[in-house]
Amino acid sequence: MLKLYHAEPAANSLKTLISFKEKGLEFESIYVDLHKFEQHEPWFVAINPEGQVPVVDHDGVIITHTTVIGEYLEDAFPDAPPLRPADPVGKARMRFWNKFCDEHVMNYVSMHGWHRMVGAIARSVEAGEFERLMARVPLPEQRVKWQTARAGFSEADLANATRKIEIAVDKAEQQLKQTPWLAGSRYTLADINFFAIGGFALSRLFPDMNVEKRAPRLTEWVARMHERPGVKAAFAMPNRTNPALRTFTGEAR
Numbered sequence: 001m002l003k004l005y006h007a008e009p010a011a012n013s014l015k016t017l018i019s020f021k022e023k024g025l026e027f028e029s030i031y032v033d034l035h036k037f038e039q040h041e042p043w044f045v046a047i048n049p050e051g052q053v054p055v056v057d058h059d060g061v062i063i064t065h066t067t068v069i070g071e072y073l074e075d076a077f078p079d080a081p082p083l084r085p086a087d088p089v090g091k092a093r094m095r096f097w098n099k100f101c102d103e104h105v106m107n108y109v110s111m112h113g114w115h116r117m118v119g120a121i122a123r124s125v126e127a128g129e130f131e132r133l134m135a136r137v138p139l140p141e142q143r144v145k146w147q148t149a150r151a152g153f154s155e156a157d158l159a160n161a162t163r164k165i166e167i168a169v170d171k172a173e174q175q176l177k178q179t180p181w182l183a184g185s186r187y188t189l190a191d192i193n194f195f196a197i198g199g200f201a202l203s204r205l206f207p208d209m210n211v212e213k214r215a216p217r218l219t220e221w222v223a224r225m226h227e228r229p230g231v232k233a234a235f236a237m238p239n240r241t242n243p244a245l246r247t248f249t250g251e252a253r
Helices: 011-023 066-076 088-123 127-134 140-151 155-176 189-196 199-205 216-226 229-235
Strands: 002-006 028-031 055-058 061-064
Touching (some): 002 011, 011 066, 011 189, 011 229, 055 066, 066 088, 066 189, 088 140, 088 155, 088 189, 127 140, 155 216, 189 199, 189 216, 199 216, 216 229
Parallel strands (some): 002 028
Antiparallel strands (some): 002 055, 055 061
């Protein structure tokens, strides 16, 4: 029995939802309302002490962190449609891109999302209540991130984050000039990763970047990704985000 604890189909939750949908795996969907800080409630922290979504419960075995979850699903369900190459070179290329996404892209896209959307959530909470909620955040670095979002990230940090995203866009564009998918000739977890952490809407999230002109191959790849049946099914999952906060489809973890 698979249970998936997740939030809206965006960022980290989107990444795992796409993997489940692409592989055709049946699962019990358990929604965690991040806007109500349910990820820090005792019942959820008992499941994941880090207080973050998504989380997979596979017959009582808890798996966390999206890249790990993706690889776990490949190992646990080998008969489902594969999202990982079978050959060692293909695996290495996929893991290279996953490492790049996780270490050099995600946090910078996330910073913009937290600045625009999560900051609004944080500022909507009265000071005393906000401090009470922050005391429940298990990871110290996440507590600092919430506090920074409430105050607003500095222009220098946001500019640096944009520069990092531009580097990632250019890197993906160069790769897609050589191969149809990021890791080579086939669609893999690497494509899901880059797409979910911001690639799904780069033009909307960063209009000043002029992605269509800057990266036409990447723009075409995004269009192909949106046509994937698993991607469509993932986006069809309920989205309870307040419409007023959807200027940046990010996810508070």
